[in-house]
Amino acid sequence: MRMMMMNSDNINHSNGNEEQDNLGSNEIEKTKICLMRTFVEAQDPSSKEADDLTLRRFLRARDLDVEKASAMFLKYLKWRRSFVPNGSISPSELKNEIQQNKMFLQGSDKKGRPVGVLLAGRHFQHKGGVDEFKRFIVYIFHKIFARMAPGQEKFLVIGDLEGWGYANCDIRAYLAALSLVQDYFPERLGKLFIVHAPYIFMAAWKIVYPFIDIKTRNKIVFVENKKLKSTLLEEIEESQLPETYGGQLPLIPIQDT
Known part of the structure; x- marks a missing residue:
């Protein structure tokens, strides 16, 4: 019984650590999204139209490197204006x-x-x-x-x-x-x-x-x-x-x- 309780405590402790890690990762992402938004909006005002999910995709693609993700996103905006000027393809x-x-x-x-x-x-x-x-x-x-x-x-x-x-x-x-x-x-x-x-x-x-x-x-x-x-x-x-x-x-x- 004591061993089972100890194992249960270990599982609960492990789950708790995972939840804390996930919360920590989410907070890091949120902070970096804010930093990225500040940077890209200063460079290209049209980026204000982008939602947080979009910025997060570019961040994740560059392993949460704000500078690299921002450069990637700004390149995307420039491409979109020239390649899809009407917003869609007929x-x-x-x-x-x-x-x-x-x-x-x-x-x-x-x-x-x-x-x-x-x-x-x-x-x-x-x-x-x-x-x-x-x-x-x-x-x-x-x-x-x-x-x-x-x-x-x-x-x-x-x-x-x-x-x-x-x-x-x-x-x-x-x-x-x-x-x-x-x-x-x-x-x-x-x-x-x-x-x-x-x-x-x-x-x-x-x-x-x-x-x-x-x-x-x-x-x-x-x-x-x-x-x-x-x-x-x-x-x-x-x-x-x-x-x-x-x-x-x-x-x-x-x-x-």
Whole structure:
């Protein structure tokens, strides 16, 4: 009995320490958000429109370094004014990308994160070039963000490479998408499952991999075909999983959501 009480005391003490650590971390973040806000608003008054969650994402992306996070955020504001001057991307600017019908959005994972599906075997270079592809990525992000529940900040993507071949290989587009994720939309990607990856894809992967930062690398999971459904079900309920992976939801093109 005495040993059980001692063990119980240890557990309670441990839980208490964790709660204190979490409270301490939250207070540190709040303080640094205030410091960051003061700095960025002095540099760019338009940053007053940004909420604390946005600033926190940039802080976390730079390991709570206020100076680095501020520089990153100010760069983002400058990019947004030039790349998305109207605040959104119109489908009329994405005719070539939308015609490929390669991005889908439906359902949520167990953490409430929206689930997107990218069929990479349908991507081909076109006359719109990398600029249109970058606009398409921003369009995708805005569509996903509009589906997020209050308080949710991240999303999950299933990158399906079935049928992918050298004709689909577009290194410039991959690097452009990576730059958008890491530089302008930090702490948004929750997880990326890469499924049905053919062996020849690894040649492209070796080129792109060095440009992926550690935080993003930790969110990427290559899934074996034989473990596909079981792996996805660890994150997504069957009722929220697309039918093509053994779930119950149809694939809905992102432009129709």
